[in-house]
Amino acid sequence: MYTTYEQLKNNPKFYSIVYNYYVGNGYNAIIIRNLVSIFTSLFIILFSIFIIFFIDWAELLGCNNEQICKGAYGYIIYPLSYHSTKVNIYMICFIIISSLYWLWYTLRSIMDIIMFNQYNKDFKYTLN
Numbered sequence: 483m484y485t486t487y488e489q490l491k492n493n494p495k496f497y498s499i500v501y502n503y504y505v506g507n508g509y510n511a512i513i514i515r516n517l518v519s520i521f522t523s524l525f526i527i528l529f530s531i532f533i534i535f536f537i538d539w540a541e542l543l544g545c546n547n548e549q550i551c552k553g554a555y556g557y558i559i560y561p562l563s564y565h566s567t568k569v570n571i572y573m574i575c576f577i578i579i580s581s582l583y584w585l586w587y588t589l590r591s592i593m594d595i596i597m598f599n600q601y602n603k604d605f606k607y608t609l610n
Contacts, residue, residue: 499601509602516591523587527580535561535573 506512538559545551562570 499597503598503601503605506598509598512598513595516595520584520588520591523584527584531573531577531580534576535565535569538564 503509503512506515536558538557541552542557561573565573
């Protein structure tokens with residue numbers, strides 16, 4: 483990829499990449515930021531699925547007295563046998579859409595890491 487400045491100066495994508503490389507504080511920081519973002523988005527999706535579908539909110543919110551309330555595990559349910567068919571369809575759609583988003587985001591981040599790796603090599607080769 484080692485191109486000359488003359489080949490790059492008319493390429494607006496190059497300037498965008500250099501700007502993002504600078505704003506991202508270099509290659510290592512970009513890798514760490516992308517990996518943290520991948521795992522953060524995965525945690526948010528899994529936590530949302532658990533909170534929305536695996537907790538019996540009606541029973542939990544109806545608990546007014548400490549002596550009659552169950553322990554924490556007493557409010558965790560198996561959603562496919564507990565919820566109606568309509569809610570189960572919503573849950574499956576939510577999981578599919580969330581999974582597709584996470585997969586797209588992960589692939590995009592990996593592509594960014596590969597691209598910045600190549601430019602990192604170019605910058606080191608050109609500047610040394």
